[in-house]
Amino acid sequence: MHKGKITIHDISKELGIDSSTVSRALNNSPRVSKKTKEKISAKAKELGYQRNSLASKLRTNKTHTIGVIIPRISRHFFASAIAGIEETAYDAGYDVIICQSLDSYEREQKLIETLLANRVDGIIISISMETTNYNHLDRYKANGFPMIFFDRPCETEKNTNVIIDDFQASFEVTEHLIFNGYKNIVHFSGPQTNLLYQNRCKGYKAALKKHKYPIRKEYIIESKLMEEDGIENAKKALNLPNVDAIYSANDMAAISAMQYLKSQNIKIPEQIAFAGFSNEPVSAVIEPSLTTVNQPSFEMGKVATNILFDQLNNNTRENKTTILEPTLIIRNSSSKTNNN
Amino acid sequence: MHKGKITIHDISKELGIDSSTVSRALNNSPRVSKKTKEKISAKAKELGYQRNSLASKLRTNKTHTIGVIIPRISRHFFASAIAGIEETAYDAGYDVIICQSLDSYEREQKLIETLLANRVDGIIISISMETTNYNHLDRYKANGFPMIFFDRPCETEKNTNVIIDDFQASFEVTEHLIFNGYKNIVHFSGPQTNLLYQNRCKGYKAALKKHKYPIRKEYIIESKLMEEDGIENAKKALNLPNVDAIYSANDMAAISAMQYLKSQNIKIPEQIAFAGFSNEPVSAVIEPSLTTVNQPSFEMGKVATNILFDQLNNNTRENKTTILEPTLIIRNSSSKTNNN
DNA sequence: TATTAAAATACAATCGATTGTATTTTTGAA
DNA sequence: TTCAAAAATACAATCGATTGTATTTTAATA
DSSP: OOTTOOOHHHHHHHHTOOHHHHHHHHTTOTTSOHHHHHHHHHHHHHHTOOOOHHHHHHHHTOOOEEEEEESOTTSHHHHHHHHHHHHHHHHTTOEEEEEEOTTOHHHHHHHHHHHHHTTOSEEEEOOOTTOOOOHHHHHHHHTTOOEEEESSOOOSSSOEEEEEOHHHHHHHHHHHHHHTTOOOEEEEEOOTTSHHHHHHHHHHHHHHHHTTOOOOGGGEEEOOOOHHHHHHHHHHHHTSTTOOEEEESSHHHHHHHHHHHHHTTOOTTTTSEEEOSSOOTHHHHSSSOOBEEEOOHHHHHHHHHHHHHHHHHHTOOOOOEEEEOOEEEOOGGGOSSOOO | OOTTOOOHHHHHHHHTOOHHHHHHHHTTOTTSOHHHHHHHHHHHHHHTOOOOHHHHHHHHTOOOEEEEEESOTTSHHHHHHHHHHHHHHHHTTOEEEEEEOTTOHHHHHHHHHHHHHTTOSEEEEOOOTTOOOOHHHHHHHHTTOOEEEESSOOOSSSOEEEEEOHHHHHHHHHHHHHHTTOOOEEEEEOOTTSHHHHHHHHHHHHHHHHTTOOOOGGGEEEOOOOHHHHHHHHHHHHTSTTOOEEEESSHHHHHHHHHHHHHTTOOTTTTSEEEOSSOOTHHHHSSSOOBEEEOOHHHHHHHHHHHHHHHHHHTOOOOOEEEEOOEEEOOGGGOSSOOO
């Protein structure tokens, strides 16, 4: 048997009913009588008919598909956001195509092209760390396609962003460390080309400033915050004088830094306290458990998707930024007492 | 501006060149002169032409897309397998559509339908835990589409599977525990409808048998091995006499069980030793670090994809099972001595 | 029964790209 | 310069489903 051989025309011929009627019947159009519908769907089943979505999408110019581009699916935050996106999308009868940019600009560009070529109805994207210009996105948006940014906002003028208050969360984490008596807090920051990491860095600085602590450039270590960066950063931190706490802009780097310091017999939090960001599951398992910030990832996915559908249904392209509230999760890595 | 408005016909009109020539030029056909190609691609760029893949796929009956269905993207094993799949696929000029079944049979069924409707060239799947019949898959395969099963094999007669030697790995884990002096080993098993968990269970039993240890039904606790199951299972294990080790058929349940036991002040591995399966990253971070089995996930993805391409290119549908070798990773949760 | 409105179905064009065949243009050899 | 071969381009059908319009059938009313 050949690939997806059966078409509405096969059904049409077998029954002597025009293919337009077959199409309408399969789409449950009121223009087809009940009796005919039954005959058609019975025959469709008999022949193993499987609609060709490509043809349908081509004709209707509607794919009922949204594209999602994220840095990597293995991060809990993104996996959870995708869950939120999929739930909302499937309820609305939309399919979701998940793509990972692996934080590569080139790949992100290609993915956009592919999604464009496949005529997705809209895109939800968390831009890659490498992305510093937005030409590839502008071109897409110029076509009038809706595009929602989440987690990592897009800096250019008019965009729809769904983010958390990174500044505020970062401020709270830092202040939490300060309240617990830590004075020389190193910050592992991400690429400053990205607004998200800029904001987290600003929050850190603002907290120091509020409490009249000095802001020292060398205490801000910039990297891509991958696992290996955490170790490198930890080494750098050890070479700085008096460091008694490290606040990492993501959990990944915090975890590997902690592992490294533990291997060097440095006590956490007694000698160096820790805080991370994102609440990856592993942060609850490591000892001491890692103080971090929980982002409402699932909700973010839902919100982003709903906004996308709003824009699609009302054919508007508003440029609002929606800010969701993160929560500080205090665990054992950041308090001098009470460490079980 | 309207959606993806520019077509080859627009270019055709503007230049007074037939659309067939435009199409050939854009596909770099030798039938079009260099000069014309240049004119066309310049105009295409100028107009912001974006090929409509849907039309192309419809016409050629080739989508250059493969579908991947896995239980969940958040599992490290699957994320890593996907990396292997994507790398291989992209090198061959194929797109990949990732879908998660969330271990639901119903969802898996729908996903197959969607992929079918979108005429993917082939499917790579790790079936859901709930899946016990294969009608939805058979129907797909009956159409002559290639389908590769990985990790969780398909039991029905003729299939192409890429799996690891679960029996052997499980046997080794269990024997490792036995060698370390553990005598009453509980096994957390997954749904026995799934060959994978059957094999892991068999390996466990075989090791006990070899060393003349009794196989006790109540020592085999079956569940879906989710996080919450680990806790439940741990409670059950505590009610059994003399339990001194737990071997869980996945890391997830092992980790949550360990966390629970630790909260009950039970010493690991002194009182109860642990071993898991899959080598989730968290298993290296928990204390004590968890002995587990590493599956060559990335390689599995690559192998599965290459087999798929073989079948596509040679138009064969062989039914081989490829078995990859897992490795036992011995950490601190399973040895009575040397626990740092 | 005749007439007409409503319901059901058929016809035909279309979505955008591809591709076999036909035609025109160019090139090169005689 | 002439003509065949080769190169370049044009024509037209096609993939499978959808949809506006036209036609036929059925049902309802007078």
